[in-house]
Structure formats: C-alpha cells, structure tokens
Amino acid sequence: MELNKTILITGTSKGIGRYLSEYYAGKGFNVIGCSRSKSDLTVENYHHFLTDVTDETKVKEIFTFIRKKFSRLDVLINNAGIASMNHVMLTPIKSVEKIFSVNFTGMFLFCREASKIMSKQKFGRIINLSSVAVKLDLEGEAVYAASKSAVVSFTKVLSKELSEFGITVNSIGLTPVKTDLIKGVPEEKINSLLDKLTLKKFTELRDISNLTDFLIGEESSFITGQNINFGGV
Numbered sequence: 318m319e320l321n322k323t324i325l326i327t328g329t330s331k332g333i334g335r336y337l338s339e340y341y342a343g344k345g346f347n348v349i350g351c352s353r354s355k356s357d358l359t360v361e362n363y364h365h366f367l368t369d370v371t372d373e374t375k376v377k378e379i380f381t382f383i384r385k386k387f388s389r390l391d392v393l394i395n396n397a398g399i400a401s402m403n404h405v406m407l408t409p410i411k412s413v414e415k416i417f418s419v420n421f422t423g424m425f426l427f428c429r430e431a432s433k434i435m436s437k438q439k440f441g442r443i444i445n446l447s448s449v450a451v452k453l454d455l456e457g458e459a460v461y462a463a464s465k466s467a468v469v470s471f472t473k474v475l476s477k478e479l480s481e482f483g484i485t486v487n488s489i490g491l492t493p494v495k496t497d498l499i500k501g502v503p504e505e506k507i508n509s510l511l512d513k514l515t516l517k518k519f520t521e522l523r524d525i526s527n528l529t530d531f532l533i534g535e536e537s538s539f540i541t542g543q544n545i546n547f548g549g550v
C-alpha cells in the first residue's frame with residue numbers, strides 16, 4: 318500500500334482517467350481527480366474537482382487544496398484530452414483551438430503548477446498521455462496528432478528543466494483503447510490503424526497502469542524525457 322503518497326490525475330470522470338483513479342485509490346494513494354463532469358468514484362481517499370483543465374484559476378485551486386491537505390504531490394498524470402477526426406480542408410478554427418487548449422494548454426498548466434510543489438520536495442513523477450498518432454502520421458488526425466506532438470516535445474524539454482529537482486517527465490503513446498474517445502470512429506478506420514501496429518490489438522487498461530506503475534516508481538529515477546509507445550510503434 319502506498320500510504321501518504323499523493324497522485325493527481327486529470328480527466329477522471331470516465332475512460333482511462335476513471336480507471337487510473339480507482340486503480341491508484343485501491344493502492345492506497347491519496348488521489349485527486351478532475352473533469353468537467355462528476356466522477357462516480359466514492360472511496361474516501363479520492364477527491365474530485367469539477368474543473369476544466371483550461372481554466373487557470375480553477376486549476377490553481379486544485380493545487381491550493383493539495384498544498385493545504387497533503388503538503389506534497391508525488392505524481393501527476395495528464396490524461397484529460399479530446400479528439401476529433403477531420404480532413405484539414407474541413408476543419409474549423411474553433412476545433413483547432415479547442416483541441417490545443419485541452420490537450421496542450423491544460424497539460425502545460427498542470428505541469429507548471431505541479432513543478433512548483435515537486436521542485437520544493439525534490440521529488441516528482443509527471444506522465445503525459447500522448448498517442449501513436451504522432452509517429453504514424455495518421456490521415457484525418459492532423460490537428461489531434463499535432464496537439465499530441467506538442468505534448469511529446471514539451472515533455473522532453475520539461476524533463477531537462479526539472480532534472481535537477483529529482484522530477485522525471487515522460488509521455489506515453491497510446492494505441493486505440495476502447496473508451497468513448499474513439500466510439501464515433503468508423504470500424505474500418507480503427508482496423509486500418511491497428512493494422513499499422515507491430516502488435517495489432519487495442520491497448521488494455523491494465524497495459525496503461527503497468528507502464529504508469531513502472532514510471533512512477535522511485536527506482537525509475539533514471540528514466541526521463543522519454544515517449545514510450547505501445548504496440549511496437
């Protein structure tokens with residue numbers, strides 16, 4: 318049991334974030350989650366904030382709570398994200414702004430605020446969720462892939478800026494996971510994506526916690542600035 322360790326996960330109302338919040342609460346972490354809608358996770362060591370990750374004032378309130386209640390933050394997982402598939406010629410500017418603001422700016426805000434606490438305690442683990450769309454250059458996902466490329470690039474630079482404080486920063490390139498995010502994607506599109514992988518299958522939720530467990534371990538202090546793709550990509 319990981320008693321007295323604190324983990325902050327964004328986008329916890331459903332999907333991967335919902336899974337990770339329950340998983341780490343089950344391991345004894347103090348878990349703080351957030352999303353625009355409620356979470357149905359009701360265990361005592363889980364605290365949910367109704368927060369849009371792009372709202373700087375609200376994001377700062379989460380960190381004030383963490384400082385007051387726990388005095389430390391061990392792990393941050395930037396999971397909140399949105400996707401939209403469209404040909405570039407048909408993509409409205411509003412869609413571009415929204416995807417970048419959630420996938421990149423939201424992640425930036427959480428990294429910045431977490432760095433302030435983690436640097437003082439000289440320990441921290443930051444994981445940002447990206448996608449194999451970055452490496453596979455998937456047609457129809459230009460804006461989404463660009464936003465997740467920004468996540469990978471930011472992760473690498475931040476890992477250098479935070480290295481002197483005992484903080485590691487890594488990202489994970491996910492292959493398709495069966496969540497609401499990809500519910501609207503036509504089956505033939507998903508199958509053609511799976512076909513591009515070395516291991517042609519969906520990422521299971523357990524695959525994700527297996528990797529996050531590894532990256533957040535104290536013994537993983539020598540692994541930073543990496544983007545780890547699933548599926549052999």
Ligand SMILES: NC(=O)c1ccc[n+]([C@@H]2O[C@H](COP(=O)([O-])OP(=O)(O)OC[C@H]3O[C@@H](n4cnc5c(N)ncnc54)[C@H](OP(=O)(O)O)[C@@H]3O)[C@@H](O)[C@H]2O)c1
Pocket residue numbers: 327328329330331332333334335351352353354355368369370371395396397398399400419446447448449490491492493494495496497498499
């Ligand atoms: N599923 C896949 O195949 C796949 C593949 C590659 C990468 N990923 C990445 O994995 C992460 C999680 O995806 P998922 O599949 O679990 O998606 P999901 O089932 O759609 O869940 C997304 C979560 O993010 C939250 N969220 C979205 N916009 C938000 C905002 N502005 N502020 C706060 N929370 C917000 C949602 O809650 P609210 O709507 O309540 O705010 C929800 O809890 C994303 O970063 C995604 O890009 C997923």
